[in-house]
Amino acid sequence: MMAWQGFSRLVKDRSGNFGMMTAILLPVLIGAGGLALDVTNMLISKAELQDAADSAALAASTALAAGEAANEAAAEELARQFFLGQASNTMGEEAATALAGALDIDIKTTTTGNGKKFEVQVGSTYDLALSPLMGVLGYGTMNIATSGTSTSGVTAKQPALTMALVLDESGSMHESVGMPGVNKHAALRTAATALFNALDEADPDKKLVRTAVYTYDQRLVWRSAPAWGTSDARETLHKIVDDSYGTTNANEPLQKATDAIKPNAARTDTESKEHAKKDNETVRRYIVFMTDGQMTGTDGKWSKKVDGDVRKKCDSAKKAGLHIYTVALKAPTNGKTLLNYCATSSKDYFEAETMDNLIKAFETIAKDAAKETTRLTN
Template identity: 45%
Template sequence: MMRTSFLHPCLRRMLSDRGGNFGIMTAIMAPVLLGAAGLAIDYSNMALSQRQLQEATDSAALAAATALASGKVADEAAAKTLAKDFVVGQMANYVSAASGSAIRNATNVDVTTSTSSTSKSYSVKVATSYRLGLTPFMNLLGHSTIDIATTSSTTSGTSQTRSALSMELVLDQSGSMGYDTNTCAQYKKNGTTCKTYVVKIDALKQASASLFDALDKADPQHTLVRTGVISYSNGLLRDWTNKVTSVSAMDWGTTKSRDYVTTLSPDGGTDATEPMQLADDTIKKNANFTDVESIAHQKKGNSKVDRFVILMTDGEMTGNSSTWNKDKDQSVRDKCDAAKNDGIILFTVAFMAPDKGKSLLQYCASPGGNYYEAETMEKLVADFESIAQTATKAATLLTN
């Protein structure tokens, strides 16, 4: 009896004693807590990696499609290589070189070309993936890696609903266009390589050629695009009989305009009043659509016609003097207003121009980013090409 009475109190005390419970619970819950922590960290890493990879494929598809549409790559194979390079380049900041190589091998690029009678477009699809390493916490649960995959699609090319257009170039050929640019040129003379600087007028000729090339690419059959050129110094140029000699009349395509620009030579002062008036009169439409440009386009079946003027200068309005003339500057502004009121879209290009020239062209440009400012020949060429692409509605649309 004594032995039994002794054991009962001991058992009761042992069962009621809660010391050490926390340690036992911690031992039981530790793997669960560590797994939850690992899952949270890995989920965050997966979301970040997914976003980074998606941005890389978006950029790659966009770059490849745009390069095809603009002719920056020769063919679909080159576009596919460009897309893969883009993905790897974008991910280089986030993954190791070995992972970058694996991403390149896992990247698939599909290019589809669609051609109609008036346009050509390129659809580019980029799909890629890579294996993301997980934290040691997840390794305890038997998971060491997870696959991250993304896909992006882009369509680029000339718009299927592209309008026809009439474009008049109003180009400065004043004396200052004979000055040097900061672009170096090399040529050979008597077997010796010589160095000189490209003069402004030659830079303008190259820029105009890039614009004409882009227009021809958009309209290879010459059924949508009409161009003309008006060059000026102190107004229009005339011969001894007072006949205007500084105009290449509007015509289909760019051949006549291209040929005329190659003949330009710098001389005289600067006043764009008269040429802007002529450009407006030449391409504006009248209420009955009986103007010359409307009739010409109607014969080709073009019902919608956009009208553009490109006004370019490297100076300020001086007339026949060497100093800025406020009245002539205001006169050009008035002509720009008149052209815009007539429904003409004005692109303006300031090429190494002084501040007053830039101010004038900023005022004259139609709203929507149609003012361009170039301080180098390379920028001038790029700006003229951009104008052509804008006018022909070249567009790139991301379609994830």
């Protein structure tokens, strides 16, 4: 047989093609299988790390807004711990600890006119070990990068309020408070002025605060209807006569104060209408009830009936939605017991034995009534 005939037969012989093709394609097939497996693992791992980063960012920003994290450093540590807890469930504690220690955490705090905004970004990068199958193609690891961002904030809003002061100017208010030349009348004027100053500071534009004053001995003596700011109330305060005349009965002024500022369901009451003109939708309403004595009859002796009637007035005011602060200025036991009963809560009852105590009580009341409301945002 000629040489050329043998070569021709060799060319036409296909009996070894499968083995040759298998040898050529096997690495490709193995690599493709490894790629599919590792891509699946990568997607799962990336989703798990993304969840951990998102959760850590949300936890840190929320803690800052809620005041649970004292500062940015505390929030950063919280984010690391939160990420560690989440990631440990999926990748093991050792790997999660290493990754948490290398997190890129960026916290930005922005102060606005009515609050603060906190933006927290948590970034992580992780080299995922690939399967041996991918080694055929020369790849040992694949980098996974994730970033989670959360924005939270706290907005502060100054509340709108109407406050009626029901103040004792009976004969016992002419007594000294233990300071040379200063009696209870003078101490009351000083303390009420401090309250008005605090309210003016909270509402310099006179768009949020309305005040009224009702003074009494055995009857209503002076009154100023609720008005914007504190000017009218201050004028009424200084009408108090510094004398030793009068017994003590707060029924009439309490009733007048309640009728003047209580709301109704239709929001057609005077205070609702006045605040609506300033776009004040939510209005807090307060009575500050002060006495240095006990409720008496015309004979100047404690009267169980008068005391009981005053309690009923306080009950009606609270039922109408009014918040009552009470202040006892060197009052006897019956007076203190009454005021403790009338206060909306125990923390709204104040005892003052000195002028300084009285001033502090009135300032505390003003600051508590005018304190900002906060809202957490995410």
